[in-house]
Amino acid sequence: MTASLPSRAGIGLRAPHYRAVLDDSPELGWIEVHSENFFDGGAPLAMLQTLAERYPLSLHGVGLGLGSFDPPDAEHLARLKALVDATRPAAVSEHLCLNHAGGRYANDLLPLPYTAAMLDAVAGHVARAQDALGRRLLLENLSSYLAYPANEMGEADFLAELVRRTGCGVLLDVNNLYVNQRNLHVDVAAFLAALPADAIGEIHLAGFSERDGLLIDTHSQPVHAPVWALYEQVLARFGPRPTLIEWDIDIPPLSTLVAEAARADACLEAVR
Amino acid sequence: MNDSPEARWQAALIAAIEGRADDGFDARGLAVYRNNYRVGLADTLAYVYPVVKALVGDDFFAGLAREYVGRTPSRSGDLHRYGDAFGDFLAGFEPARALPYLADTARLEWLVHRAYYAPDAAPLAPDAFAALAEADWPRLRFALAPGVAVFSSPYPVGRLWLYHQPGAPADWRLEPDAGGDTVRVARRAGRVEVGVPAPADAAWLAALAAGDTLEAATDAALDIDAGFDLEAALVGLLRDGLIARLLVP
Known part of the structure; x- marks a missing residue:
């Protein structure tokens, strides 16, 4: 157990590499896993507990859907709480996304309306989740492919206000920001300026793919050059932060992920 | 059910992604989410039901998965809970009748899946x-x-x-x-x-x-x-x- 993640690079650990990381303990600053893959215990949890003794651990949830108008599912929250208690991670994060309405789930990271009424609802959900977990959550910005037509503010303003109201932190996904800049013409400079520097607890890097002229956040590629450039800009503004390499589709050999993490470590070193 | 414009938009978006409605969302963006939805749930079925898939072959399984996903919304933020009724679906699905053991094979695979994730x-x-x-x-x-x-x-x-x-x-x-x-x-x-x-x-x-x-x-x-x-x-x-x-x- 570690009090907080180190400002170094880590990797998102997925099933194909569980065995290799257990056997070889590669040099990594920290690891992150998807919380839902370790719910309820059993063999996956036992393995995660072993890993948590060797690396600072981050739990990254994809299923709570705190940006839904309906409150988060109490059972899902209780299962997350049990996992947090069993692994005592250095960080716990969720996405600022919609994933359910009226009891139906999209199991995706959907955009939400950025309005004052939505902010009231989401701040309540975040406070409730943090109370249940007994700790601070980091909330991640999204890649979006469409937007609510009557937004009253931008995603970064919404996040900043959530930080102010609930004390949560921000997980800044630089690839998502780049994808939104290209697809939705989000103003990157204004986005970064709106975020409170103290709240940035973690950074994500990943690769996108392109379909029908849209950039899709597929986590299926090496980090692209313009995303590395934006990452350096982010570090220049916020200083070194724990940084994750995420890869979820067409997962390459572990050595490729470790090399990408080393590149992020070099960027972090340059701003220390 | 909350009747604010935000809540209605969210419910409409999920309905549109499931394919129940198509209420004027940006077509290109909606296509991305619909694809994520269908592929994500179909991949989940393939992960839970490898023996059924091996018995019927990739193409027929893809058709079964498409049909099941179209009929069966996801009810949990935990994807590991999706697919519990696949066996019952197969039992009643006419094109699968020629393989009467398929439904019980699926029911067994669901029990295997649940056992793996059991506390x-x-x-x-x-x-x-x-x-x-x-x-x-x-x-x-x-x-x-x-x-x-x-x-x-x-x-x-x-x-x-x-x-x-x-x-x-x-x-x-x-x-x-x-x-x-x-x-x-x-x-x-x-x-x-x-x-x-x-x-x-x-x-x-x-x-x-x-x-x-x-x-x-x-x-x-x-x-x-x-x-x-x-x-x-x-x-x-x-x-x-x-x-x-x-x-x-």
Whole structure:
């Protein structure tokens, strides 16, 4: 157990590499896993507990859907709480996304309306989740492919206000920001300026793919050059932060992920 | 249900992604989410049901998955809970009728999936039986470990499942009159094990799993095979860590 993640690079650990990381303990600053893959215990949890003794651990949830108008599912929250208690991670994060309405789930990271009424609802959900977990959550910005037509503010303003109201932190996904800049013409400079520097607890890097002229956040590629450039800009503004390499589709050999993490470590070193 | 514009937009977006409605969302963006939805749930089914997929082939499975996903919304933020009714769907789906064992194969695979993700039970204290009075024994019942399941089918689905695991003989055959299986599913040391116990052992375990007393379960086993060995069966259950708690009357 570690009090907080180190400002170094880590990797998102997925099933194909569980065995290799257990056997070889590669040099990594920290690891992150998807919380839902370790719910309820059993063999996956036992393995995660072993890993948590060797690396600072981050739990990254994809299923709570705190940006839904309906409150988060109490059972899902209780299962997350049990996992947090069993692994005592250095960080716990969720996405600022919609994933359910009226009891139906999209199991995706959907955009939400950025309005004052939505902010009231989401701040309540975040406070409730943090109370249940007994700790601070980091909330991640999204890649979006469409937007609510009557937004009253931008995603970064919404996040900043959530930080102010609930004390949560921000997980800044630089690839998502780049994808939104290209697809939705989000103003990157204004986005970064709106975020409170103290709240940035973690950074994500990943690769996108392109379909029908849209950039899709597929986590299926090496980090692209313009995303590395934006990452350096982010570090220049916020200083070194724990940084994750995420890869979820067409997962390459572990050595490729470790090399990408080393590149992020070099960027972090340059701003220390 | 909240009737604010934000809540209505969210419900409409999820309905549009599922394909129930198409309320004027940006077509290109909606296509991305619809694709994520269909591919994500179909991939989940392929992950949970590898034996069904092997039995019908990739293309037919893709069609089954498309049909199931179209009929069955996701009800949890935990994707590991999706697909529980796939067996029932197959039982009623006309194009799958030619393979009558398919539905029970799927039902068995769901039990395997649930066993893998079942919570851990604290192991039974070694002296738990020592504390019993002799009079407690006949009416003793067991709470089995989470994930333990006994499943009976008129088709040989236990053998079918085993023949689709790594290391199975390449030249396996099942005759049309191969008969049914009662299958034991349990997780041991992190691995899900599927076994086809002898009929008396299967009946004994099925009765215990259903909450019957040890005496009633043993009578059921002895009815099938007068040579049923209760002590060996109990030792096996203990050795495999499948008893979570003793329920003393």
